[in-house]
Structure formats: structure tokens, C-alpha cells
Amino acid sequence: MPPYILLNHHHPEFETRWLQETNSTNTGTASGMPKDSAILRDMVMIYGSIFVAAFIGFCWVRKAFPKPYTIRMWTAEDDLKNPLAQEQYGFFSWIRMLFTFHDDEIAEHCGLDAVCFLRTLAMGQKLCMVGMFNALWLIPIYATAESSKETDRITDWVVQITVSHVPSGSARLVATVLAAYISFGYTMYLILQEFEWFIEMRHKFLRKPRPCNYTVYVSNIPSEIRSNQKLEEFFHHCFGGDPVVDAKVRLIANKLSSLVTKRENVVAKLENALAIEERDGKAPTLKKGLVGGIPGVSDAVGVIPVLGGAMTGDRVNAVDAFARELAELNSDISVRITVMEDILLGNASTDALDELYPSARRIFGLSKPSRYELTETDKLLSESDERKQSNKLSYSDEKIDNSMVANGSHSGHGNGIKLIPSSVSKTASGAVGSVLNTAKGATKVATNAVGSAVNLVAGEREGEYYSGGFVSFRTLSLKYAALQMLHHDTPFMMSVAEAPNPQDVFWANVGRENKELQIGKLLSRAASVGICLLWTIPMAFFATLSTVEGLKEQFQVVEDAVEAFPALEPILQQLAPLLVVMFNSLLPAILEMLSMWEGPVSGSVVEALTFSKLAAFMIIQTFFVTAISGAILEEIKKLVEDPLSAIDLLATSLPAQSTFFVQLAFVGTVTGLAFENIRIIPLVLAYVRKFVGPRITKKQQQTSYFFFRPLADPSEFEHASNMAQFSVLYFMIFMVYQSIAPLTCFFLGVCFMVMRPAFLHQFMYIYPTLPDSGGRIWINFIRIIMVCMTVAQLTLVGLMGLKKAGIATPLMAPLIICTILFNAYLQQQHFRVAEYLPTKECLKVDIQNGDDFADSLVKGAYLQKELSDKEVFPEDVDDSRLELLGLKSVEEASPSSTVLLQSSEHSRSNKAEDDDVESRGARSLLGNLFSR
Structure with missing residues (x-):
């Protein structure tokens, strides 16, 4: 997980240091405190060296010991083997090879979810390139701003190329607004282009001959039709003829x-x-x-x-x-x-x-x-x-x-x-x-x-029958007609939703009563909000330990070491984001457990629910809780009394923290890719598995024992946590800082550039294709990005107000209105078209396949395990x-x-x-x- 939780300010010593450090953005000369340029320099030297070493090391171990890094090439499992990954390639040539694959090929053998994740990384790289273009003319404007008492104390060159170096009321602030128009305008254009791409890919996915594409999940079935025969008869009356191939209501067995x-x-x-x-x-x-x-x-x-x-x-x-x-x-x-x-x-x-x-x-x-x-x-x-x-x-x-x-x-x-x-x-x-x-x-x-x-x-x-089951239809057009119909006059009764893959069904949640599901959703969301608000309390302790002063106070050995070796202090300075990364690695597991309370019937639904919680957690914690410089409860009380004060709060706090957010992104990328590609943890677990658990037969050797996984049984890719970390968080940082601290775009651009080939290699050679939700998380991602755009623009409005930009501030109003209208435009049809397969596409496939095509495909596919x-x-x-x-x-x-x-x-x-x-x-x- 990324370090998307900034440090809490409860501790007095830490609060003093934090305010001094953030004030360095305004002064650049805080006594005894490192400048932003020094922090970034040390970060690049330390983590840049780690990245280069990890990259060279990965290329070497991949060539010298290919088995742990090319699992889908040598495995005998048909579901895991990838025909695109049948060559290992050379020391560096594997990078070039990865860019030769088309999206359709990747979607076929790695899953549409994998392609969607890679597209978000490519989308982030495109946005950063626009930010870099803006930086070419923004940086000179900021650096050559007129002198004033407010900005004369700024001597750090990193701070001088931000909006903080522009005095209040300056006409140069119009350039900041113009850069925002260019960046957000291109973002909206790119979203439309991505929607066009996604709809095409999504419809290809929905046309495939898979059991889930012909099946719906029916929940809260009325008692009078709660049986296989009666449920089939119900849909027979809905459509006439012989529409249903199979109907399976879950039984208590x-x-x-x-x-x-x-x-x-x-x-x-x-x-x-x-x-x-x-x-x-x-x-x-x-x-x-x-x-x-x-x-x-x-x-x-x-x-x-x-x-x-x-x-x-x-x-x-x-x-x-x-x-x-x-x-x-x-x-x-x-x-x-x-x-x-x-x-x-x-x-x-x-x-x-x-x-x-x-x-x-x-x-x-x-x-x-x-x-x-x-x-x-x-x-x-x-x-x-x-x-x-x-x-x-x-x-x-x-x-x-x-x-x-x-x-x-x-x-x-x-x-x-x-x-x-x-x-x-x-x-x-x-x-x-x-x-x-x-x-x-x-x-x-x-x-x-x-x-x-x-x-x-x-x-x-x-x-006895549960109140949920699966109905498989003879044609795609019948399935999508049933999916979009209202089947009962009682709310929540006879609800119809997309069916998951048969291998991805959580049978324990199939048929849960609506009352139980509603209580589970309420508890899940309440617990998520509570964790989001209280997560900063344990972070206060880590915040103290993540500073050199805090470490000196808590541990005498650290103080003695720094006095003996002064060069150790900048190294310890980089511990702040690293400790946050380690602590927040627990968060996905906690939120995934809360998502299970909502009664999802498949792993792909769990991923989508967990992703939404992680993304909301990230935005709230990173860009709201971080901005609170006093007591948390006191500031929350102020926000409740005056919600609009959040804009001033963000405008006051966030511009001074661009350097720290760059650290978060850079450290998260380097450490994440080092562990991801070199596979340190999976290799350790696979080695331990050789000595732990049953391992006499070949089947036992290739089967996981608790959390100890052999190489032949790789874990599934965690789409929710990775997409929340490397997409939502980085996009939020970009949108907030792309016009007020343009240097941020260069660091984020490097992160996006190296992540795409790194993760594409893992999809090709390591991770299994299933489960594949067909891009559900991508749809949630676009919705969240629209929220990020609004938050970033409101922050910019608040900043322009604090800068007393009489011309620039009202110029932001049309941009905000355009963003709201753009969001409303997308909500009308784009999400709906992306979710369902149109009738004309269904008819094409049905005419080509014939009426009996689905019989062998879905018959008995959703039979519960006990009866199979x-x-x-x-x-x-x-x-x-x-x-x-x-x-x-x-x-x-x-x-x-x-x-x-x-x-x-x-x-x-x-x-x-x-x-x-x-x-x-x-x-x-x-x-x-x-x-x-």
C-alpha cells in the first residue's frame, strides 16, 4: 500500500517540526531544517539507487533463474498457462517485447481487468506529459515573479518554481488558472477517449462464450416462486417460448x-x-x-x-x-x-x-x-x-x-x-x-x-430453498432484457444482477436475505467511516518515530548515532514515507473484510467494493485529514459547522506539502515495484512451503498450505489495492499540484512510465487471468476521478482567494461549471452503455450462434458444489x-x-x-x- 496517510500532528514536538518544515516552502531557510531541494535530492539519491539496483537485479535473476519469474511459461495448468509468454527474451529485450502486444491479446490471456489497470497507468502518463508541457512556461513565470515582502525569504529553488513564489494579487496567477484549463480540459477529453476504448473492450468481453455472459443472479426471490421449476416458469411467462436453459436456486444442504x-x-x-x-x-x-x-x-x-x-x-x-x-x-x-x-x-x-x-x-x-x-x-x-x-x-x-x-x-x-x-x-x-x-x-x-x-x-x-439463485438464458438478448427489467413491485424484491464466473461464486453469500444484507452494508460502511476517521490516532505514534527529532527523543542510540555520523540524518529523514507505507499495508485486508459484510457473491464484487473504500479513504485521509494542523476533533467540528471552510483549509495547507507528496509517490513506486517484480515475499513463502505442510504427492507440492504458496500456485493480482495506490492517489496528487507545483508532474511521469512495463510483465508471466470482473473497477475509477477533479479545482479556487487574485479567482468558475456539466453528461448514458451489451450487438451474436448454442455452455454450470x-x-x-x-x-x-x-x-x-x-x-x- 502507498503512503497515502500523512502524519498526524497531535504530538507537540512533531507539530512544531512539521509546521517549520512546511513553512520552509514559504521561506526556504528555516533554521536547522532541510530545504525541499535537499529532501528531493536525498530522495532521488537513495531511492533512485534502490530502483536502479532493483531493476538490474531483476533483469539478472529473471535471466539466471527464470522459473520464479516466468510461471505462466512453464506451468502445466491450462487455466494459468499463457501462450503469449512462451519465450523468455534477453536481459533487456523483454521490455521491448511487452510493447508489441495488443490490448485484445492482453485482455484475452490476462483479463480485461489487467488491461484496464494498464490503461489507467498510460492515462496518467499522458496527463503528466501535458503537465510537463505546462511546466515549461509555468516554471519561468513562477521563478521570475516580482519581489515582495511575502516572497523575499524564499531562497530554495524548488519553492521558487511553485505558486508560493508569486506574491498576492499578482497578474501571474492567471497563468496558474490557464494551466488548470489546459490540464483539466485535456483530462475531460481523455476520459471521453478512454470511454470509447473501454466500451468497445467491454462489449467484446460481454460477447464472449462464457457462462456468466448468459446468466443472471436473482436475489430476494419471492417465496411463491422460490424453486427451480417455478423460477424458470416465471421467466417463461416474461418472454414466452423457451427462454431459460437452466435455473438453479441454492438449496440448504x-x-x-x-x-x-x-x-x-x-x-x-x-x-x-x-x-x-x-x-x-x-x-x-x-x-x-x-x-x-x-x-x-x-x-x-x-x-x-x-x-x-x-x-x-x-x-x-x-x-x-x-x-x-x-x-x-x-x-x-x-x-x-x-x-x-x-x-x-x-x-x-x-x-x-x-x-x-x-x-x-x-x-x-x-x-x-x-x-x-x-x-x-x-x-x-x-x-x-x-x-x-x-x-x-x-x-x-x-x-x-x-x-x-x-x-x-x-x-x-x-x-x-x-x-x-x-x-x-x-x-x-x-x-x-x-x-x-x-x-x-x-x-x-x-x-x-x-x-x-x-x-x-x-x-x-x-x-429448503434460499432466496437467491442463477438463471441461464438461451440468448444474450434475453439475458440483457431480464437484467434491465423491473420484476417486482416491492423494493429489493426479485433483484437481478450480473452473474459472476462459476469458479468465482461465493456460495455462502448466495441467497442471503435482504434484511441481513442491508444490515451488513450499514455496518460495513459505518465501520469504514470510523476507521477512516480514527486511522490517524495510531499514525501519531508512527509520525513521531518517522522524524529524526522523534527518533532521537525515543531512542538514545539514534541520537548517539547521528552525533557520531551526521551523514546518517538525511537517510533517517527518508524513513517518514517508508514507515507509512509499511503501516498502511494492513489497510486493504481490513477493508476487504468489511466488504465481505455486504454479502458479495463473487471475488470481483469484493474487489470493486474494496477499491471504492480504499479510494475514498485515500482522498479523505490524504487531502482532508492531512490538512488539519490542530486537534482532529476540533477541526472536524469546525468543518461540520462550516463545510465551506474546508476549501480554505485545503488551500492553506496543501500547497506547502508538494514535496512530501512527491516523496510519497516516488517511495511508493520504488518500494512497490522492487517487492512486486523481484517477488521477495512470494519466494520466501514458496521456499518455506518446501518444508511445511503435506508435500509427498505432486498435487500436494503444487497446492498452497495456509498462506504458504508454492511457485506453481501464484496468488491473484490485488486490483483494488494496486489501482487505489498507483492510480487514484497519483491522479489526485497530479490534479492538485499540476499547476501550483509543476515539478510534481516530472516525478509522477517517471513513476507512471516505469510502472506500465513492470506490471505488464507480471500479468504476462505471473498472475492468473481469473477472476476477471470485466472492468468493474475501471468504471468506479472514472467516477472517483471526477470527484478528484472537483476537489482539486475547489482547492485551486481557495488558493486563488488566499492569494487575492482578483482576476484569476472568478476565471475558475467556468472551469468548475464545465466539470460539473461534463460529469452530468457522462452519467446520462456512458456508464449505462459501458455496463450492458446493446440489443443490436446481442442479436448479431445470437443469430450467428443459433438458439441451442448456450445449452452445453451453461447447463449445470451454476450447480452448487454439494450437488455436483x-x-x-x-x-x-x-x-x-x-x-x-x-x-x-x-x-x-x-x-x-x-x-x-x-x-x-x-x-x-x-x-x-x-x-x-x-x-x-x-x-x-x-x-x-x-x-x-
Whole structure:
């Protein structure tokens, strides 16, 4: 993170020194205090040397040890490998190579977010070049200003080329306003050009054949259509025809989720045991114990069930134990998923659901209207139910025992999973074959299996629908029509938004209720404001330590060292921005955690929320809190009483601090790029990972262990923090100082110039493409830049007022009005056009692709993890080996599993003949629900 928090002034000694140092801008001769020119000279010598050394060092290590710096060139992962990065190039030639790639190529293989970040850096460089052009004629005007008592004390040449050297009331201040017109006018022109570029790139992104481009996320779904079928029927009524390919409302599946998690752990253990067996030539063993009354195997992670065997003290084959448990878990999970699918499809007996789980009708959308007379639609549904009942025998005399089975077929369950009632188990284990030979027996088994199905998903809310889900459409035009429609007359109800990539979905936040989301947003924003206001309190201590005087006072060893070596003092002088950089590195993690309170459904949304908070934090802290030279609470009270006094406050404080802001930008760039490109921290973590965590199999070696990442698993690029640091902060500094301290533009121009190739290299060779939000952060960036322009112009107005510029001050009014009108112009259509794909573009793609193009692309793409895989097996293991382990044997299914699966097939056959009648009835019923 950048040093965008200036130092607090609570400490008396620090306040005295700070005022003296800032006054040096007006005098340039404060006794005993370093001049601005000396500070900049020392900064360039120290951090310039660091930058040159880091650059040469990076070029050397990249050539000598290419693996850590060209990950996307040698990785075997298809999602990470970059075809553009298949050559390493020479010591310096890699820089030239980077500029040969087109934006379309970078967007395709590095992501649109990466291209947008690089474009903001290029945009900053263009603006700085205009600032440099202005500096060519502004610097002579400022340096040759007429003499006055106010400016005679200024002897430092850095201060002499700023507006501080121009006396009050001078006509030369018109040049400052003219430079502002040129700079801000070009900024508005450049924003229009960038919008034109971004809209084209954004529409290309939205046209790509990706599941998220055909899918919307629906939140706060009304209870009457809260199911897959009814949600699909709703959009069928919206558009007619067959508009929906897939509709998935998230289900509460806590029990299934816990089993899936346990299965993942068992698979990892089995892969580890197989690797040890292959390495050592024999399988590892585990100690058998008696756990919970069930014979089992205990290890460091949990209980490994084993059927039969000796008692405590014996050793068992770990591979066989893990394989047996995995087979049991695959069987259980497969059955549970199958049964839940049958219930969701309506294949289960509704009478059995009423008998065993009364709320299941409501949960699975099977309830009938009870307070209204039967309509024609209700009669259709009723006839369908009667036809079902004619195919079933009554089971009212059959009392279902809900006690769970602990027989031999499931005695091996270390987790204590009970699948079916005891009556079903007796039927299954006694005479499964004979039961299936008679219609009465088959019906009774199916009926009892429905009862066990309900027990599988039953719980306080197990199996119930959340209020959010994903709807995938057949064409792009249908998706964007649904995205821009108002679907309900209640605020926040039936809200439709862009869907994230399937791999980027935060399933824990899908379907959260609106009340919970509103509370989370309120708490998140309140906490963000509180942190923003209170962040200066801990900074007061660091502010004291970041000055030579403060260090001398706090540490005697520092005072002795400075007295012995006076040359050490200018080096310590550069600690101020460095300490601030280190302290503020904590801020992105804190604000990201606060963003999660708002319930985002994807990582790209989290990045966009975090970026907005960081940008606001930067502007407030850097250009408001910094300007407060007294007690913070007292100054805030004044601002509340008189908000317009903020302009005078900024105009008084900011012009005297240009040198420090140059330090912030230069130090942030040098230290940031040194750590970013040489990858000091990732290399240390990757080295530690070689000795920490599981690392026997190749898969384990390439997987992160907590925050220790191997080279093959690079972290994602932090777009929010980097864009807030290297774009928003630097743009704000430029806009404030480009006409009052034009030397700033040269330093910022150098920063932007070196950052673009440095980050482009990282995108090409290091960072993965996904997640990619498609430029969401860029849209927020433009909105924030418009705020920065207004703040900078108001600051300039205040400065002109303090300078008593009778001509220059009113000349600022047209510029401010033009900026406000320009912002209003952009808000009308530009952001909307950038957010959605136009209908004419949608139709072009839809006609080219055809109606069935999206079927294979999105079908099942947004299925929640718990329902996606019925069986999972160890990776890189032959099928013959899996068969020897009993993982792919046809006899794996237990009797209870057989009963459940057979009952599901029986229910499907009974339901097939009723589908047409029930479908017509459901459509009419859905229309009646909304008409009522």
C-alpha cells in the first residue's frame, strides 16, 4: 500500500517540526531544517539507487533463474498457462517485447481487468506529459515573479518554481488558472477517449462464450416462486417460448456439505497413502481403536471406519482403510444427491412427504392453495395428483419407524450417518428381489424410500430453498432484457444482477436475505467511516518515530548515532514515507473484510467494493485529514459547522506539502515495484512451503498450505489495492499540484512510465487471468476521478482567494461549471452503455450462434458444489488400481442405496405420463399467483 496517510500532528514536538518544515516552502531557510531541494535530492539519491539496483537485479535473476519469474511459461495448468509468454527474451529485450502486444491479446490471456489497470497507468502518463508541457512556461513565470515582502525569504529553488513564489494579487496567477484549463480540459477529453476504448473492450468481453455472459443472479426471490421449476416458469411467462436453459436456486444442504468436506479430506489422505506406498514399496499402516462403540481406525485427522478386524492395538493397511471409507462416502453422497434431485423434480410421493415431513410441501413447491376455491388450473393439478394416487397402494396401515439403522450394511460409518428407517432396512436386507417382483411390494418399497428420502434432507431447514439463485438464458438478448427489467413491485424484491464466473461464486453469500444484507452494508460502511476517521490516532505514534527529532527523543542510540555520523540524518529523514507505507499495508485486508459484510457473491464484487473504500479513504485521509494542523476533533467540528471552510483549509495547507507528496509517490513506486517484480515475499513463502505442510504427492507440492504458496500456485493480482495506490492517489496528487507545483508532474511521469512495463510483465508471466470482473473497477475509477477533479479545482479556487487574485479567482468558475456539466453528461448514458451489451450487438451474436448454442455452455454450470459430484476418486490413479481398492466395483452400492435408487426410478416412470398435464397446470398457477 502507498503512503497515502500523512502524519498526524497531535504530538507537540512533531507539530512544531512539521509546521517549520512546511513553512520552509514559504521561506526556504528555516533554521536547522532541510530545504525541499535537499529532501528531493536525498530522495532521488537513495531511492533512485534502490530502483536502479532493483531493476538490474531483476533483469539478472529473471535471466539466471527464470522459473520464479516466468510461471505462466512453464506451468502445466491450462487455466494459468499463457501462450503469449512462451519465450523468455534477453536481459533487456523483454521490455521491448511487452510493447508489441495488443490490448485484445492482453485482455484475452490476462483479463480485461489487467488491461484496464494498464490503461489507467498510460492515462496518467499522458496527463503528466501535458503537465510537463505546462511546466515549461509555468516554471519561468513562477521563478521570475516580482519581489515582495511575502516572497523575499524564499531562497530554495524548488519553492521558487511553485505558486508560493508569486506574491498576492499578482497578474501571474492567471497563468496558474490557464494551466488548470489546459490540464483539466485535456483530462475531460481523455476520459471521453478512454470511454470509447473501454466500451468497445467491454462489449467484446460481454460477447464472449462464457457462462456468466448468459446468466443472471436473482436475489430476494419471492417465496411463491422460490424453486427451480417455478423460477424458470416465471421467466417463461416474461418472454414466452423457451427462454431459460437452466435455473438453479441454492438449496440448504448442510448435511450433504459436511459429507462432501469429509470426502475431500479422505481423498487427500488416500492420495497421500498411495504416494507413500509407491515411494516405499509398501502401504503405511494405522492403529486400530474403538471409537464411539464402532470399530474404527484413528489418525491425526479423524476416525477412519473399518469393517471388522481386531481390537485396540492392531495395525491396519491405511490404503485399504481410506479406500473403504471413500467408497462408503461416495455411496452415501451419491444416494443423497439422487434423492434430492428426485424431490426437486417432483418425483417423490407428496402424501409421503406430508406424513413424514409436513413442511416438505412448502419447501419443494408442492403445496396447494387452501384458502381459495379450486380454479381450472387447480383442477388440472388435482387430476394429476389423482392419477398418481391410482398408481400407488395405500400405506396408511404401514407405520414408519423413524429410528435409525445401525446394522451391518452401515456399521462402518465413522460419522454415524443413518440412511433409512429400520423397516426399510429389514425389507431391503430380507427380500429385495422378491419385493420387486410384485407391484404391491414395489409400491411399498418406493413409499418407504420416500420417507427415508425425507429423512436424508430433513432438518430444521435442510433441503429448503434460499432466496437467491442463477438463471441461464438461451440468448444474450434475453439475458440483457431480464437484467434491465423491473420484476417486482416491492423494493429489493426479485433483484437481478450480473452473474459472476462459476469458479468465482461465493456460495455462502448466495441467497442471503435482504434484511441481513442491508444490515451488513450499514455496518460495513459505518465501520469504514470510523476507521477512516480514527486511522490517524495510531499514525501519531508512527509520525513521531518517522522524524529524526522523534527518533532521537525515543531512542538514545539514534541520537548517539547521528552525533557520531551526521551523514546518517538525511537517510533517517527518508524513513517518514517508508514507515507509512509499511503501516498502511494492513489497510486493504481490513477493508476487504468489511466488504465481505455486504454479502458479495463473487471475488470481483469484493474487489470493486474494496477499491471504492480504499479510494475514498485515500482522498479523505490524504487531502482532508492531512490538512488539519490542530486537534482532529476540533477541526472536524469546525468543518461540520462550516463545510465551506474546508476549501480554505485545503488551500492553506496543501500547497506547502508538494514535496512530501512527491516523496510519497516516488517511495511508493520504488518500494512497490522492487517487492512486486523481484517477488521477495512470494519466494520466501514458496521456499518455506518446501518444508511445511503435506508435500509427498505432486498435487500436494503444487497446492498452497495456509498462506504458504508454492511457485506453481501464484496468488491473484490485488486490483483494488494496486489501482487505489498507483492510480487514484497519483491522479489526485497530479490534479492538485499540476499547476501550483509543476515539478510534481516530472516525478509522477517517471513513476507512471516505469510502472506500465513492470506490471505488464507480471500479468504476462505471473498472475492468473481469473477472476476477471470485466472492468468493474475501471468504471468506479472514472467516477472517483471526477470527484478528484472537483476537489482539486475547489482547492485551486481557495488558493486563488488566499492569494487575492482578483482576476484569476472568478476565471475558475467556468472551469468548475464545465466539470460539473461534463460529469452530468457522462452519467446520462456512458456508464449505462459501458455496463450492458446493446440489443443490436446481442442479436448479431445470437443469430450467428443459433438458439441451442448456450445449452452445453451453461447447463449445470451454476450447480452448487454439494450437488455436483456424486463420486470422487484419487487423481493420477489407474482404474485397475481403483477397482482393486473396491472404489469402482459394481457391488459398492449398499442394499439401502439400491432400494432408494430403485424407488427413484419407479417414481420417475409414474411421473412421466403426468408431465404434460402438470406442466400446463403449473404455468397457469404461476400466472394466478402474481395476478392475485
